[in-house]
Amino acid sequence: MKEITREGVSYMTIRRLPQYMPLLRAALDAGDHCVSSTKISDFFGLDPVLVRKDLASIGITGQARLGFPVRELIGGIERFLGWDNLSEAFVIGAGNLGRALAGYGGFGQHGLKIVALFDTDPEKVGKVIAGKRVTDMTKFASLVERLRVPIAILTVPPEAAQDAADAAIAAGIKAIWNFTPTKLTLPDAIIVEQVDLAASLAVLSSRLVSATRTPRQYEEQPVNDM
Amino acid sequence: MKEITREGVSYMTIRRLPQYMPLLRAALDAGDHCVSSTKISDFFGLDPVLVRKDLASIGITGQARLGFPVRELIGGIERFLGWDNLSEAFVIGAGNLGRALAGYGGFGQHGLKIVALFDTDPEKVGKVIAGKRVTDMTKFASLVERLRVPIAILTVPPEAAQDAADAAIAAGIKAIWNFTPTKLTLPDAIIVEQVDLAASLAVLSSRLVSATRTPRQYEEQPVNDM
């Protein structure tokens, strides 16, 4: 996994940071001033050194014997991930998945605000999901321009994905969160993050195959004599 | 990324294999007998050697100048991932996300068959989504036992996730595909695959932060998450 990332923060670190957050918030609620890397690493089954490295890489420094100041930690991670000021997003595709995402209340904590949904189906246009209106796709471009929305969340059927993505970037969208299985080919300047359910399912089912086809799974088998 | 994997096939390889499939199926439809690693790698922006290594690791061998026999390739990957015989799954949580997954027709191609949905909400029980009945959660255990369903797809609210997962494995579920942001603590023998939207979003927004705070631009990233 070779990733060019920002200011020397590795891809894997970026993926771990948000996972630390619930634990940190819980600690804050519990009134703790400091959290140790050991405490975090125990919870997630990681090495404490790894946690310290993650935190160090975004410029947070702890104190020996005490740990890391929770408040500063939360603030630092939020700032690094851009969760401190909300980015607005449009959902393209108001099917079940689009509606599920629009209805999920947790994204606000993650710096994402879904503003509206778009669809071509006149049946769906005009409905309101969790306070967000489903708008006709023909209005997409003008609204992106007017509201300067940087993110499109793509939840259209696979065969419509490339066209929708093209339309989105033509309208000025900077980043696409792609929930379709379609591999998009887009200009390099566009940020694309793929939610790859097929890959995730592959890991699951491949493990299941191992578990069922061989009674003993996992690494080592005593190779020698029986 | 250190992962326990089967027979020396790396985690990253397992995640790439399913992505190759659409291209292979397209090649098959086009009547090609062979596909070269170059063709695959070009499409996905990978190194051809990497593709060959992936294929070699699941025991598929090609021929110089020709490439890899498409039919054998597809068969091999499907067999490896367990897509050749469907695994059945129950969806726990018939909210928008659960319904979206139940309504998605593509999982059949990936060896997954969603049999039914479960929910505790009497409002939802009895409804039918894409031919699958929403059943009361109280019937879950007996149905898992009777139908020997190995997989649970978890789409309940975050705060209900741990309880639902506990109930699932008590009923005999072997693998959990967890779409909730809750980190589940379960026996080691249970296979858990986490769809980590928070991590995916973190990568997206962290890139967006870089792009907006510094005008410069970055490389691409073919690595997919979740």
Next chain:
DNA sequence: GTATTATCGATAAGTGAATATCGATACAGC
């Protein structure tokens, strides 16, 4: 005050995956 211990930060070592290199192979064109 001194000893103990948990924890940090830095550096070094280890691990595993991606990439580069190269000889071998088999088809295509002449």
Next chain:
DNA sequence: GCTGTATCGATATTCACTTATCGATAATAC
């Protein structure tokens, strides 16, 4: 048949991430 070229497979190298080690620090116990 000979040559050229695309492709494979194997080995070696590079690179990134994780783990191990160790001295320093600061709270706590005595």
